[in-house]
Amino acid sequence: xxxxxxxxxxxxxxxxxxxxxxxxxxxxxxxxxxxxxxxxxxxxxxxxxxxxxxxxxxxxxxxxxxxxxxxxxxxxxxxxxxxxxxxxxxxxxxxxxxxxxxxxxxxxxxxxxxxxxxxxxxxxxxxxxxxxxxxxxxxxxxxxxxxxxxxxxxxxxxxxxxxxxxxxxxxxxxxxxxxxxxxxxxxxxxxxxxxxxxxxxxxxxxxxxxxxxxxxxxxxxxxxxxxxxxxxxxxxxxxxxxxxxxxxxxxxxxxxxxxxxxxxxx
DNA sequence: CTAAAATCCTGGTGGC
DNA sequence: TGCCACCAGGATTTTA
Numbered sequence: 001x002x003x004x005x006x007x008x009x010x011x012x013x014x015x016x017x018x019x020x021x022x023x024x025x026x027x028x029x030x031x032x033x034x035x036x037x038x039x040x041x042x043x044x045x046x047x048x049x050x051x052x053x054x055x056x057x058x059x060x061x062x063x064x065x066x067x068x069x070x071x072x073x074x075x076x077x078x079x080x081x082x083x084x085x086x087x088x089x090x091x092x093x094x095x096x097x098x099x100x101x102x103x104x105x106x107x108x109x110x111x112x113x114x115x116x117x118x119x120x121x122x123x124x125x126x127x128x129x130x131x132x133x134x135x136x137x138x139x140x141x142x143x144x145x146x147x148x149x150x151x152x153x154x155x156x157x158x159x160x161x162x163x164x165x166x167x168x169x170x171x172x173x174x175x176x177x178x179x180x181x182x183x184x185x186x187x188x189x190x191x192x193x194x195x196x197x198x199x200x201x202x203x204x205x206x207x208x209x210x211x212x213x214x215x216x217x218x219x220x221x222x223x224x225x226x227x228x229x230x231x232x233x234x235x236x237x238x239x240x241x242x243x244x245x246x247x248x249x250x251x252x253x254x255x256x257x258x259x260x261x262x263x264x265x266x
Numbered sequence: 267c268t269a270a271a272a273t274c275c276t277g278g279t280g281g282c
Numbered sequence: 283t284g285c286c287a288c289c290a291g292g293a294t295t296t297t298a
Binding site: 003161255 | 291
């Protein structure tokens with residue numbers, strides 16, 4: 001599942017092949033994945049050049065020369081790659097963008113959860129998002145302030161992109177392990193020292209994962225990252241905790257799995 | 267306002 | 283071997 005480190009890795013890889021190049025067409029294989037419609041994409045996208053590519057949370061944002069923004073969310077199983085137009089296609093290619101230089105940007109997504117937006121006003125998509133955990137100016141004090149009037153359990157809260165962006169099920173579990181906090185703890189019961197530890201843990205886990213070019217899982221399209229080798233708790237049910245040897249537990253929390261060490265996390 | 271459940275999707279898996 | 287129920291989860295929508 002592409003989370004912040006995977007999207008960041010993909011963004012960095014797309015800059016060289018895309019920036020300065022111009023879209024010449026688009027083919028949509030699954031209508032529900034684009035907004036606006038495929039018809040409108042075909043009318044508006046051709047002729048627009050990619051001027052910059054950024055990441056905001058788990059969204060990939062391409063600034064285009066025609067004042068539009070092409071915004072893509074990979075959700076669970078999406079992946080993007082640039083290939084020559086005559087390279088063999090893939091069964092799960094859902095949206096294929098033609099470029100004037102003879103290449104294609106291909107959005108592959110077996111589960112069809114991904115989304116493609118074209119808009120001249122990205123605010124309606126991006127404005128609700130919480131702070132970027134790795135920004136230099138995202139301070140410990142700002143993180144502490146996020147807990148105002150928050151009473152739900154900490155794990156679902158970390159997954160809420162309006163609270164803070166970038167964490168998905170993997171890195172939320174890993175950050176909570178590093179901070180020594182149980183996923184089912186109520187947010188308003190965390191001590192200030194625990195919140196400070198969680199702030200550091202989130203930034204450490206995400207930065208290390210970016211350094212490893214993200215995580216590659218067997219049932220997902222995204223490949224190349226190595227962070228799965230660093231998992232301390234995620235997908236390690238009944239395996240020994242790397243700190244104390246206790247069996248890692250897996251529970252369900254907010255319709256998601258949560259992994260933790262019952263001894264090291266309180 | 268916040269919290270939590272339901273929803274969208276398909277490929278892989280385990281049980282029989 | 284085939285069939286089928288079930289599981290994985292990011293973000294939006296619905297419900298409380």
